[in-house]
Amino acid sequence: MTIIIDTTSYDIDEKITNLLDAFIYIKESLNKSFTFKYACKSGNCGSCAVRVNGVEKLACTTSFKSSDVILPLRNLPIVKDLIIDNQNIKDKLLLSQAFLSTFNNEASISQHDVDIIDIESSCILCNSCYSSCPVYEVNKEFLGPFALTRVYRYLNDTKELSSKSKLDAIQKNGVWDCTLCGACSIVCPQSIDIKNDIVKLQNLSVQNGYQNPAFSSSFESNFSFDGGFNPNGF
Ligand code: SF4
Numbered sequence: 409m410t411i412i413i414d415t416t417s418y419d420i421d422e423k424i425t426n427l428l429d430a431f432i433y434i435k436e437s438l439n440k441s442f443t444f445k446y447a448c449k450s451g452n453c454g455s456c457a458v459r460v461n462g463v464e465k466l467a468c469t470t471s472f473k474s475s476d477v478i479l480p481l482r483n484l485p486i487v488k489d490l491i492i493d494n495q496n497i498k499d500k501l502l503l504s505q506a507f508l509s510t511f512n513n514e515a516s517i518s519q520h521d522v523d524i525i526d527i528e529s530s531c532i533l534c535n536s537c538y539s540s541c542p543v544y545e546v547n548k549e550f551l552g553p554f555a556l557t558r559v560y561r562y563l564n565d566t567k568e569l570s571s572k573s574k575l576d577a578i579q580k581n582g583v584w585d586c587t588l589c590g591a592c593s594i595v596c597p598q599s600i601d602i603k604n605d606i607v608k609l610q611n612l613s614v615q616n617g618y619q620n621p622a623f624s625s626s627f628e629s630n631f632s633f634d635g636g637f638n639p640n641g642f
């Protein structure tokens with residue numbers, strides 16, 4: 409079988425069906441300079457995410473077929489071959505305050521509390537969602553999918569005491585910039601419904617007195633000087 413990495417075709421031993429095994433085969437037998445990344449080989453670390461025929465996948469949990477085209481993740485700087493620069497992980501998590509800030513260690517936690525944030529806690533920071541996001545593609549200031557889904561996780565953590573500052577942190581280049589296209593939810597290998605979390609963050613923002621800035625500015629421009637509503641915006 410043949411796979412194509414970027415523009416180079418490689419003939420892979422017929423016995424190999426797993427994509428990460430194919431990468432290892434290429435490295436060991438065909439091209440020693442070929443560069444890729446992996447660690448756990450079991451879908452738990454997120455380090456081997458690539459695009460297969462344009463769709464984000466973890467190589468270690470993906471079978472390939474002949475003529476599949478493999479490319480690095482999109483929207484992130486390429487270091488070499490299939491390795492991307494992951495600096496956005498640290499930057500976006502810090503900017504969005506997607507961590508436990510001020511916390512109450514004495515807070516009691518029920519199974520119900522754990523269940524609410526269980527799925528979001530399973531994010532493996534594979535960056536597939538940033539690769540698929542059309543907003544991040546054009547605006548690198550956008551906080552982006554995994555940062556926002558993690559903010560949702562910490563806002564619902566019964567130990568967290570700094571919810572207000574987290575909500576503040578996601579207003580600019582955050583919840584209101586998402587188009588709710590759902591691409592991130594489709595590619596997430598952990599089946600986190602990121603888009604749905606962003607909708608819930610928008611609702612939470614409104615409940616706490618924030619407004620969608622696009623809505624408020626268009627609402628204001630749709631009023632004429634005499635105070636009447638003008639649906640044409642003149
Ligand atoms: S939210 Fe999903 S797609 Fe995004 S980094 Fe986490 S595991 Fe990967």
Ligand code: SF4
Nearest residue numbers: 541586587589590592
């Ligand atoms: S739903 Fe929002 S965060 Fe997810 S890919 Fe679309 S624009 Fe990006």
